[in-house]
Amino acid sequence: MFQDTIAGIATAMGEGAISIIRVSGKDAISITNTLLNGKSLTNVPSHTINYRYIYDPETQKKVDETLISVMRAPKTFTAEDVVEINCHGGILVTNKILELLLVAGARIADPGEFTKRAFLNGRIDLAQAESIMDIIHAKSEQSLSLALNGLDGRISRLIKEMREEILNIIANIEVNIDYPEYDDVEEMTNELLLPRSLNIKEKMDKLLATAKTGQILRDGIKTAIVGRPNVGKSSLLNQLMREEKAIVTNIAGTTRDTVEGYINIGGLALNLIDTAGIRETTDIVEAIGVEKSKKILNEAELVLLVLNSNEMLTEEDRNLLEMTKDKKRIIILNKTDLETHIQLDELPEHIETSMVLEAGIELLEDKIKEMFEIGDIGSSDMTYLSNARHIAKLKQATQSIKDAIDAMESGMLIDMVEIDIKNAWHTLGEIIGEDIGDALLDELFSKFCLGK
Ligand SMILES: Nc1nc2c(ncn2[C@@H]2O[C@H](COP(=O)(O)OP(=O)(O)OP(=O)(O)O)[C@@H](O)[C@H]2O)c(=O)[nH]1
Ligand SMILES: [Mg+2]
Incomplete structure (x- = not known):
């Protein structure tokens, strides 16, 4: 139970039809009363909306x-x-009311503090609290569905079930000394602990396997548009976004820094990154841009490699083809409205486009959808893990279970096995906010918006 009452502006700062100032804590009503010129809210029924003037006391x-x-x-x-x-x-008026509440005894809320209180007061667990932030940041229908699944506690339930099973194993170990059914520890390990541990590990692996898709759904596919200068990369970004986002000129080396944008192809979010054309250059600014392009190329989950069909393949093109050959990539042959000079017979599978004729974009979008075939997750009952912190913790817990299994299989002392299993139990607890330190909590909630 918190002693202080917090207040914060819950809506985005800027002019709008209404703003909401939220107050929470044991004195929320009495503090508000001081601004109502006697028209108290003390006796109104709960969960009602009341018409009142606010006064400066x-x-x-x-x-x-x-x-x-x-x-x-x-x-x-x-x-x-x-x-x-x-x-x-x-x-002005929103800030003024907040200020009056603070003068009357409320304390300004930290970012995420309302949600933090919901967690610390036991109304939601940590994974659910984090889902609230994911809902706010959701950029596609699918990432929103994912976040809603988190909020209704699907992830938490799975984690809790796993923890219960692990606790069961721990309990079995604790009573092993006078376990009547087994002659010795080894027999108990082989017949009871090992199968159970393998079973739980399988469940953990299964959930982890959803993480890649989960992250793609949540954050979008990191998509790099690369190619040598002047082939039409920025034009492609603009067409995909249906917006003049990046500068396009006929001067090679126009894009120097990366330009980013989000697009949504059939519910699939793409984080598009237009990069500086890759070539040897003595221009300092451009050279930094080229380095950055290479870095983004490495990190990308999908590469759109743009070539100019109007020119012969250059050494740079060949390098790029080689550099990207093990990645998920789509080769785009652009400027097909002009005469073809590129050596078609040397090219792997590709898509032909013309930014001038606005041709080939739909084909490209279909190809992307096909590459990242993801069903309608809103209606599926599959639970995807998408939060990076949860994934990291689950990986860590899975490793602990794996260590325990290895230890059992190599006939280690049962005490050693128990340490690993307990570690897994603790680590899973951190996902839903049990066994979690204050410092980490502060850090997590500080990422929320003010007033949330
Ligand atoms: N004919 C024709 N011209 C195109 C096409 N696509 C782009 N261009 C032209 O090619 C030039 C370069 O286009 P950009 O989109 O700036 O090329 P870029 O790859 O981003 O170039 P850098 O930023 O310098 O690396 C511009 O003059 C475009 O109008 C196309 O399909 N056909
Ligand atoms: Mg460009």
């Missing part, structure tokens, strides 16, 4: 006409008393 001047939601604990976002003041959406 010092000057008795009206500040704004508002609608105030009163929600009493425990059925609220934070599980505490919550008041939400819906005022007119001006920056």
